[in-house]
Amino acid sequence: MGLKSMVLLLSTALKIHFMKFTGALNKMITMHENPVRYALSIGDDILQVNGLINKQLEFYFSHKHFCYCDKIVDKVYRNNFCYDCYFNNPAAGDAIFRPELSKAHLGIADRDLEFEQRYQLQPHVVYLANSGGLKVGVTRQAQKATRWMDQGANQTIVLAETSNRHEAGLIEIALKEHVADKTNWRNMLTNNFDAVDLLAEKKRLANLLSDDLQQFISANDEIFNFEYPVLEYPVKVSSLNFNKADNFAGTLTGIKGQYLLFENGAVFNVRSHEGYLVDLVVR
Numbered sequence: 441m442g443l444k445s446m447v448l449l450l451s452t453a454l455k456i457h458f459m460k461f462t463g464a465l466n467k468m469i470t471m472h473e474n475p476v477r478y479a480l481s482i483g484d485d486i487l488q489v490n491g492l493i494n495k496q497l498e499f500y501f502s503h504k505h506f507c508y509c510d511k512i513v514d515k516v517y518r519n520n521f522c523y524d525c526y527f528n529n530p531a532a533g534d535a536i537f538r539p540e541l542s543k544a545h546l547g548i549a550d551r552d553l554e555f556e557q558r559y560q561l562q563p564h565v566v567y568l569a570n571s572g573g574l575k576v577g578v579t580r581q582a583q584k585a586t587r588w589m590d591q592g593a594n595q596t597i598v599l600a601e602t603s604n605r606h607e608a609g610l611i612e613i614a615l616k617e618h619v620a621d622k623t624n625w626r627n628m629l630t631n632n633f634d635a636v637d638l639l640a641e642k643k644r645l646a647n648l649l650s651d652d653l654q655q656f657i658s659a660n661d662e663i664f665n666f667e668y669p670v671l672e673y674p675v676k677v678s679s680l681n682f683n684k685a686d687n688f689a690g691t692l693t694g695i696k697g698q699y700l701l702f703e704n705g706a707v708f709n710v711r712s713h714e715g716y717l718v719d720l721v722v723r
Contacts, residue, residue: 464706466508470589475667498689498721501682520715530555539609564608566600569593592697597638600656631673670694674705
C-alpha cells in the first residue's frame with residue numbers, strides 16, 4: 441500500500457472516530473418525544489445528543505465566556521451575564537428570577553418597560569412537578585413543556601393560569617410555605633423519589649390559596665409525562681464544574697433535564713455553563 445493510500449485511510453478513520461467542535465455552549469434544545477430528544481448548539485454546530493450516548497466526550501474550557509450582549513469576557517455572573525448585563529440588561533432583571541416582583545402590569549419599568557411588558561404581560565402558568573420530589577414553579581404558557589423538560593420533570597400538572605407574570609408569582613409565593621419551589625437536582629438525577637398524586641396535590645394546594653388567587657385555578661387536570669434517554673441512573677452524583685476544573689472526559693450514559701450524565705456518577709449542567717467557550721471532542 442502506498443503512502444498516499446495509507447494517509448487517506450488514516451484520515452477517513454479519524455473522521456469516523458474523532459470529531460471536534462469549538463464555540464460557546466448553549467442550553468440544550470428539547471423535543472417532547474419518548475424519550476425526550478436533545479440537541480446541543482455549540483458554535484455553528486448542532487449535535488444530536490441522544491446519538492452520543494455511549495460515546496466518549498471530552499470538554500476543554502478556554503476560560504472565556506460569550507455573553508448575552510455578544511461580548512467575550514473573562515468573568516460572568518448569574519445566568520452567565522457579564523457585569524454590565526447583569527446589572528443593566530432587562531433579561532437579568534429581578535422579575536426574571538422573582539416573578540412576584542414584576543411591575544409591568546402597572547406600567548412601571550424595572551430596566552426596560554417595552555421588554556418587560558413583552559415578556560411579562562403574556563399568559564403564565566403555575567405548575568406542580570415531580571422532579572426529584574414535588575415542587576411548584578412558574579413559567580410562560582407558551583414554553584411550559586420546554587421548562588418542564590429542562591427541569592427533568594417526570595410528571596407535571598398545571599395548577600393555575602394567569603394573564604401575566606406578577607399574578608403567577610403571587611400564587612407561587614403563597615404556596616412556598618407548603619411545597620418546595622426548587623428542584624432537588626440530586627434526587628432528580630438519581631431518579632430516587634416517590635410517586636406523587638399530582639391531581640390530589642393540586643386540589644390540596646388550591647384550597648390553601650386566598651379567594652382572590654383561587655380564581656386562577658386551572659380547569660385543565662391533564663397529567664403530562666416525560667421519559668429521558670438514560671441507560672442507567674447513578675446511585676450517587678458528583679457535579680462537574682468548569683470553575684473548579686477546566687477539562688474533563690467521560691462516557692455519556694444519559695441525559696436528563698439540562699444535565700449530561702457520565703459513568704461513575706459524574707454529571708454536567710449544560711445550562712449553568714451556557715456561554716462558556718469550549719472545545720468538545722467526541723470519540
